[in-house]
Amino acid sequence: LLNIPTTAHSAFAGQKPAPKIEHVKSEKKSGEEKPQKQMLSFPITGSNRVPQTRPENSVISGTALHSQRLPIPATFISPQPQQSNRPLSNDRNDRERLLDRHKLLWQGYLSIKNDTATVHLNLIHGNADVPMEFLPRATGDSNGAPSPNRMATLKIVQRMRLEQNQLDKVAEQIEKPSTCCTMVALPCGTDERDVHTQTDALQKKFIEYLKEKRSAGIVNVNSSRNPHILHIFPPCEFTTNTLRRLAPEFLKMVHHLPMLLVVIAPQ
DSSP, rough: OOOOOOOOGGGGSSSSOOSSEEEOOOOOOOOOOOOOOEEEOOOSSSSOOEEEEEEETTOOOOGGGGSSSSEEEEEHHHHOOOOOOOOHHHHHHHHHHHHHSSOOEEEEEETTEEEEEEEEEEEEEEEEEHHHHHHHOOOTTTTBOOTTTOOEEEEEOEEEEEEHHHHHHHHHHHHHHHTEEEEEEEEEEESSHHHHHHHIIIIIIIIHHHHHHHHHEEEOOOOOSSSSSEEOOSSHHHHHHHHHHHHHHHHHTTTTTEEEEEEEEOO
């Protein structure tokens, strides 16, 4: 699984590849830069849902991330069907409780080929310190202070076929919570319109692509002392079963949204 060749395979030319990992081809466009975003946030408690711009250089980082204001997630914008007569305040309290339990660990760009979507990663299971330590963070400004306008990117450059032996290996990693972290990627944005744009991008450019290829996306997190690998799964039986087992209430809350299951573990 980890002996990944450095040249592109024949999987994109209709031939059967020997390894299980496939490279994702991309067409680079010279001189093209990713637009910078000023993420908005709103208090997660109380009834105030008016987005508020973060103060300059106030990007959240480190283990205190979940106690700060969250970016606008699709969870709070997309309409949720009313299946009971419970007051809306109770539903909101339930969501706040779940988001506190499944805390925000990372936000930034997810990239594949020439497409991007802005996402945040919520904890499902395992060691939250793993993504905190090994995932890239927003870069600093000229004074070295962290800046929300320079969000980090996770670029999918390879694919892993959704074959049972490969899924079993990832499942084994998930059961090692001290060294592995399981998360869910959900769309977020700068305002309500952008949330809908990012939701559409995540669905059409990432989920539909990976489902068509019957593959998980692979992101290699380079670290000289301890390299890690991210497996990014589209909605599938493995994703659903994993979330039903580890976070059934959270799955119920976000089941109507496009999402990806993300697992980070040592190589």
